[in-house]
Amino acid sequence: ADFGTFCGAVAKRYPSVLRFTIWNEPNRGQFLQPQGAGGTEAPKQLAGLAGACIPKIRAQSADAKIALGPVASRGGQGGLPPITFLADYRAAGGPKPDAVALNPYLEGLAPVFVPTERPKDGAVTVRNLDWLHMALRQAYHASIPIWLTEFAVRTVAPVTDLDQAAQLRQTVQLIRRHYPYVPMLVWFLLRDQGPHDYWRSGLV
Numbered sequence: 001a002d003f004g005t006f007c008g009a010v011a012k013r014y015p016s017v018l019r020f021t022i023w024n025e026p027n028r029g030q031f032l033q034p035q036g037a038g039g040t041e042a043p044k045q046l047a048g049l050a051g052a053c054i055p056k057i058r059a060q061s062a063d064a065k066i067a068l069g070p071v072a073s074r075g076g077q078g079g080l081p082p083i084t085f086l087a088d089y090r091a092a093g094g095p096k097p098d099a100v101a102l103n104p105y106l107e108g109l110a111p112v113f114v115p116t117e118r119p120k121d122g123a124v125t126v127r128n129l130d131w132l133h134m135a136l137r138q139a140y141h142a143s144i145p146i147w148l149t150e151f152a153v154r155t156v157a158p159v160t161d162l163d164q165a166a167q168l169r170q171t172v173q174l175i176r177r178h179y180p181y182v183p184m185l186v187w188f189l190l191r192d193q194g195p196h197d198y199w200r201s202g203l204v
Contacts, residue, residue, distance in 0.1 A: 004052030011060035019184075020057055020066045021101045021149060022050050027085040029077025039080035040088065047094030054095050068094070070101035070149040074123045081122025083135045090139055100136060103150035104129070111171040113178050126151070126171055129179050147184040148175070152201035155192075164201070 011017070026032040026046045027039065035042045050068060057064050068089070071082045080088065082102065104125045117128040124132045129146060136144040151171070153164045168187070175182050192202035 001052060003049050004056045007053035008056030008060055011057045011064060015061060018061065018064050019147075020064060021070055021147070022046070022053055022066065022068055022097075024070060025072040025076075025103060026069065027075045027079040027082065028072045029079055035078040039075055039078050039085070042079060043085050043088035043094070044092040047089050047092035050089075050094050050097070054097070065098040067099035067101040067145075067147050067149075068097035070103045070147070073102065073104045073125050074107075074121050082124045083132060084122060086135070087139070096140055097144070099145040099147050100132070101147040101149045102129075102132065104148055105151065106153070111167050111174055113174055115178075126174055129182065133179075133181055143181055146179070146182050148182060149184065149186050150188045151185060152188045154199060154201045156200060168203075 007020075007022075011020070023046060024031050026042055029035045029039075032042050032045060034045070036044075046068070054066050057066055068086070071085060072079070073082065075081045075085065079085070086100065102124060106125050106127070107123075109125065109127060111126055114127040115130045118131065126148070133144070133146060136146075153159060153167045155161055155164050172185065175185060187201075187203060189199075189202045191204040192200045
């Protein structure tokens with residue numbers, strides 16, 4: 001209930017904001033707790049948060065689009081992979097979102113189209129987004145947009161700035177060519193925080 005009140009207050013305070021995500025990477029233990037045994041509690045928690053949040057945003061902004069997640073490309077720290085997590089969310093009574101947000105990190109893989117790729121860890125990346133899109137279509141009997149709300153290539157050896165630039169171009173081309181249901185790609189970060197930080201993916 002408190003989270004719903006917060007969502008409504010944000011939508012009221014910023015009426016020009018028309019795109020919302022509900023919770024960052026809820027299928028990873030460091031971002032939503034409790035995860036429960038094997039990550040089975042977190043989808044229920046998110047169902048409750050979404051059920052409280054979505055109506056409050058809509059009450060303030062009828063034109064707003066609200067995405068579930070963003071979910072992490074892989075479950076981590078006790079969490080579930082994206083498709084399993086979202087299925088458990090629906091089973092827990094979570095409301096239908098306008099979109100599903102995903103942070104589709106490749107973790108060293110090349111940004112190429114591999115639609116039949118089914119990793120053992122259940123990872124969904126820019127290589128196999130059709131897998132998630134088909135699962136959502138089966139669940140909701142409609143095409144659900146997928147927002148790619150956090151993506152990057154770290155410039156840490158052996159990856160150079162030139163490698164990063166090439167993979168950025170390849171990723172944009174891949175998405176434009178194969179995924180018409182993806183209207184959004186957000187790169188993380190714009191600028192590196194420092195030359196020796198762990199996460200160095202800034203375009204500047």
